[in-house]
Amino acid sequence: MGFDLVGSIMEYEAGEITNKGTLELFSHLVKTGQAWSLQGHYGRTATALIDAGWLDREGKILKEVPETCQYCGEPIYDKREVSGAKEADWATVCSLGEDFGCDKSPETTEEGVGDHKPILS
Helix, strand or coil, X not given: CCCCHHHHHHHHHHCCCCHHHHHHHHHHHHHHCHHHCCCHHHHHHHHHHHHCCCECCCCCECCCCCEEECCCXXXXXXXXXXXXXXXXXXXXXXXXXXXXXECCCCCCECXXXXXXXXXXX
């Protein structure tokens, strides 16, 4: 399955896309040239990402950005990177160790810990 351009743009416009998703979206837009034909915001943002060293002029992502938990401030990563799961699992794991939840989350209960929530771009 290819890149979901429409879904990514909808998430971006709604402010629901992750930092990683934003880089992947603009990488795709630069690679296909669409960054320069959509409304001006997309071209300006693509240029800013290139100038800041996140993307090259061909759209290649130059550095990875871990998401940051809005509750504890620690980087969080896709759980698949740790568990080896093959199916989509958007749960995250704290980089501090084996704790798969955030102790500072308002969702934290006595039975377990709440989820890390990424700071959205």
